[in-house]
Amino acid sequence: MIRSLLIANRGEIACRIVRTARRLGIRTVAVYSDADAGALHVREADAAVHIGPSPVRESYLLGDRIIAAARETGAEAIHPGYGFLSENADFAQAVIDAGLIWVGPDPASITAMGLKDAAKSLMSEAGVPVTPGYLGQDQSGTRLAAEADAIGYPVLIKAVAGGGGKGMRKVDGPGDFAEALLSCRREAASSFGNDQVLLEKWVTNPRHIEVQVFGDGHGNVVHLFERDCSLQRRHQKVIEEAPAPGMYDATREAICDAAVRAARAVDYVGAGTIEFIADGSEGLRADRIWFMEMNTRLQVEHPVTEAITGQDLVEWQLRVASGEPLPQTQEQLSINGWAMEARLYAEDPAKGFLPSIGTLDFFDLGENCRIDTGVELGAEISSFYDPMIAKVIAHGPERESARRRLAACLSDSVIWPLRTNAGFLVKALEHPAFVEADIDTGLVEREGEALMPPERPSGAALTDAAAALAFGGELGGFRLNAPVRSDALFLLNGEAVAISFDPQRAGDREESDEVVLIAEGGQTWRLSPWRMNGVATGGASDGLVLSPMPGRIISVAVGRGDKVARGQRLLTLEAMKMEHGLVAPFGGIVAEFNATEGSQVSEGALLARIDKEEA
Known part of the structure; x- marks a missing residue:
């Protein structure tokens, strides 16, 4: 087992990794920027190294400084968390070349799944169903417009190197295509340094279903069932749950088997997520679900999978990185109950969800749910990083009990003076369509006004x-x-x-x-x-x-x-x-x-x- 671990991340995921590492007797090293000098993850780790100024490009994205910090503190391994350098194949290779253990997949696997067009071609060859669309190298506006016409509107333009909802545009008709393409390319170039795009058929009543997969260095690959991440705002996940509501046994078997085939196609080791888009207009049919992309890291929403399986996925990562086989076989894994996770952000729904920056003078999220957070009373929420302040996770014997528990926990939260999206989350959880599991990725956009919390108390x-x-x-x-x-x-x-x-x-x-x-x-x-x-x-x-x-x-x-x-x-x-x-x-x-x-x-x-x- 790894004896010392540097965590190349911050906030709640860094604290989450520290928690498991401490239980396993692993010494932890945090890294921090100027803005995070007093952060919770810095104090919870056994040691901490300053790596630069507050902007991420001058600290958390500097792989050489992170590797130097590992060497300086005697850390054997580096865990990237998610975001930042977690899916950077060059950084993963640099960690390995430095003689350190990389807690993640092989750099070749990251590269294979890093570009959406190449990944889809690879998946198609592996027998994994992919969304109808265009993956060609001809990126001329004329060719792309012609392919969009052939696919049939509406279509979705997606940056091949995209993620997090960036570089995506839905186009309803040919008259809007040219402008949407330019906008998508500008955003893709700015966010990812790559303006290439692919086209996909826009799916009616789209459901976002993903499967947690895990591989080890001994040739074993398993799935830990599916999650539903359909409740989204501007392509950003808002509330996730496991298992997926309305999932038929035959469909679960089909997509989970497809996810395992996808992981095996790239000799995958570690935690990964295979994301699918489903046409929910006729229920979750096995022949109406297609591969979208693979995330070669731990996901933000991994706690709901942990809740229904009783497994610690960070522990799995550390054991696999240490050379051990997977802790359980496919036959030993099963679903127990239902879990939901809400992403609590310091943002103001009344002002277009703009980030709310400042000090948490009062911060109480109750004790009836699992709270994964990297902040505490008196913490400063800065403008340098993502404004997510906590993940709130509820588990129950069935969907309704998990939903009620999560809504109650968020309803009882007291956070001041920062504004948060807690009221918006409560409205979403209590919306009749969500209660009845009549959900798709457009629900928030359609019901936006109904999900806005009141401006004044009762x-x-x-x-x-x-x-x-x-x-x-x-x-x-x-x-x-x-x-x-x-x-x-x-x-x-x-x-x-x-x-x-x-x-x-x-x-x-x-x-x-x-x-x-x-x-x-x-x-x-x-x-x-x-x-x-x-x-x-x-x-x-x-x-x-x-x-x-x-x-x-x-x-x-x-x-x-x-x-x-x-x-x-x-x-x-x-x-x-x-x-x-x-x-x-x-x-x-x-x-x-x-x-x-x-x-x-x-x-x-x-x-x-x-x-x-x-x-």
């Missing part, structure tokens, strides 16, 4: 949070023989809101220094009292609209004398690089308005006064 959550803030404080109240009611202004994520509440309905909330975090449906909001000069104020009864902080007025929506409704936006204040909408505390007339677009205002400045209309 009224009940707001009133409970307001009561939690006000109870026993300056905003509290007490009245004999009548329900206690208060009406006050609060800041919800920096935006003024008027809330009518019962202070005695204080819920079980996270409180700190007169701040409440509201967690609901995977979303987290921060509620605090409206304050001026450090004093809680802003009772809605006075009708005053005050600036909650220094800032600049970037837009005004009303003027003096206008009639407004409760909650209607009056103006927008830009402060702390965020926009804050200030609203009317109740319906009435704008009696005073001191906001001018473009003007700077100080904290506590009186911006407007609303007078209630006389009955």
